[in-house]
Amino acid sequence: MRSQDLGETRIGGPVGPELKRGNGAFSRKVIDHEFAVTVEVMPPRSTGTKALDSKIEFIRGLAASGLADAVDLTDGSRGLPLAPPGDFIYALRSRLQWDSDGGDLVELIPHFTGRDLNTIALQARLLGYYINRINNIIILTGDPPGERPGYPAATPVFDLDSVALIRYTHHNMNAGFDFGGKRLGPIADSRTHFTIGASFAPDTFDTERENAKLDAKIDAGADYVLTQPLFREKPLEMVVKAQRNIPVMVGVMILSGAEHAQRIGQVPGINVPEETISKLASYQTPADQSKAAWELAGDQIRHIRKAGVSGVYLMSPATHDPIIDVLRHGLT
Numbered sequence: 179m180r181s182q183d184l185g186e187t188r189i190g191g192p193v194g195p196e197l198k199r200g201n202g203a204f205s206r207k208v209i210d211h212e213f214a215v216t217v218e219v220m221p222p223r224s225t226g227t228k229a230l231d232s233k234i235e236f237i238r239g240l241a242a243s244g245l246a247d248a249v250d251l252t253d254g255s256r257g258l259p260l261a262p263p264g265d266f267i268y269a270l271r272s273r274l275q276w277d278s279d280g281g282d283l284v285e286l287i288p289h290f291t292g293r294d295l296n297t298i299a300l301q302a303r304l305l306g307y308y309i310n311r312i313n314n315i316i317i318l319t320g321d322p323p324g325e326r327p328g329y330p331a332a333t334p335v336f337d338l339d340s341v342a343l344i345r346y347t348h349h350n351m352n353a354g355f356d357f358g359g360k361r362l363g364p365i366a367d368s369r370t371h372f373t374i375g376a377s378f379a380p381d382t383f384d385t386e387r388e389n390a391k392l393d394a395k396i397d398a399g400a401d402y403v404l405t406q407p408l409f410r411e412k413p414l415e416m417v418v419k420a421q422r423n424i425p426v427m428v429g430v431m432i433l434s435g436a437e438h439a440q441r442i443g444q445v446p447g448i449n450v451p452e453e454t455i456s457k458l459a460s461y462q463t464p465a466d467q468s469k470a471a472w473e474l475a476g477d478q479i480r481h482i483r484k485a486g487v488s489g490v491y492l493m494s495p496a497t498h499d500p501i502i503d504v505l506r507h508g509l510t
Contacts, residue, residue: 190367192352198373198401201313202285204248205373207489208402208425214489215509216248216287216404216427217501221266223258233266234273236498241283245505250316250375250404250491253289257323257332263288264307278311287375288312290343291320297337301357304347308370316375316404317344340376341394347372348399376400378426379447380416381408389420396424404491406447407431409454409478414485425488432475432494432504433458435467472500472507479508 195209207214217240222229240246251263267286276282288307295303307315319340323332338346346357347370354362354369362368376395382388392403405417407429417426433439436459443450454474461467479490490508494501 190353190369192348192399193369193371197371198313201371201373202248202282204285204287205314205401207247208373211425211488213483214248214425214427215246215505216250216285216489216491217246217505218250218252218491218493219498220252220255220495221261221263223260230269232498234270236501237270237284238274240502243502243505245502245509246284246492248285248287248314250287250289253291253318253320254294255289255321257321259329263290264303264310264312267312268310282311285314286312287314287316289318290315291318292336292338292340292343293320293323293334295337296335297357300338300343301346301351304351304370304372305362308351308372313371314373314375315347316377317347317400318377341391341398344374344376344395344400345398347374352399374399374401376403377406378403378417378420379406380420381406381410381413381449382447385416389416392420392424400424402427402488405429407442407493409448409450414482414487417487418485421488427489427491428482428487429491429493430475430478430482430508432492432496432500433471434496435464435471438496439471468500472504475500475504476507479505483508 199206199209204214204216219233219237222233237249240249251266252260253263254260267288270286271277271282290303292300317340319336323334350357351370352372354367356362378392379388395403402425404427408414417428420426431442433442436455439450439455439458442448443455458467458470461470482490492501492505
């Protein structure tokens, strides 16, 4: 991973908060320091219409509920060959008839990793997003492709890490210049207007390193950050401290039961307390465990709001079914 020098001196500088406020409800709330909610959705990984239809109908219902300000779409998470989030946004808008006149009923935010694309393709992807009214992106380094049985070997690119890509997006694209320092267009203001998100893992053993990474992302131009799922009280103290510098959306994951909780607790940067696993395991049936886990997620949202943090980043990797009920329980 490498971070290269920026191009020529900027004229006028990057766009400010007033232009970013127009990107959608989530961007406006982030900039105005209001409580914001985004829900993670994974794009489909097959040509089957059932999964695509289900995801689109879920987003239709979520938008109608008024409980979320944004939907964020993963970019090949866990090294899976998923449909690119920008393509999914195009299909979603076409199906729901969310055009430029009426706008999107929730802000649509693709995750954007530096894993699969070289520097030229990264800039091209940003231009494509901007042309297609995608003005809020969550910039991540990306999960390594790993070894997947039945797949040809995949080679990661990582020309730019997340800090470098944030910096180029903010200081170059949002200032009207490409990555090489040349103007993006002949008009006086050819700047993009990206709201820029980043990641933060406060529940890690190396908090000093994670805080240093967060400081670098803020310095590079991030507007807000999303955390890994938090299940413990202590990391919230780190979040509250970080909010002095940038809005932080706290990750809440809807578990499906005790076994799921154990698996998630093995992911680096995520700690699931033993008492949480034991509580879920005390219920005899999978249905009862799921119900208890959903109530736990709703209670977490209530607690996060009382703690005075900037917002919630809700994840439900097993199914979309409980999301609206969990949000209703946690927000109303």
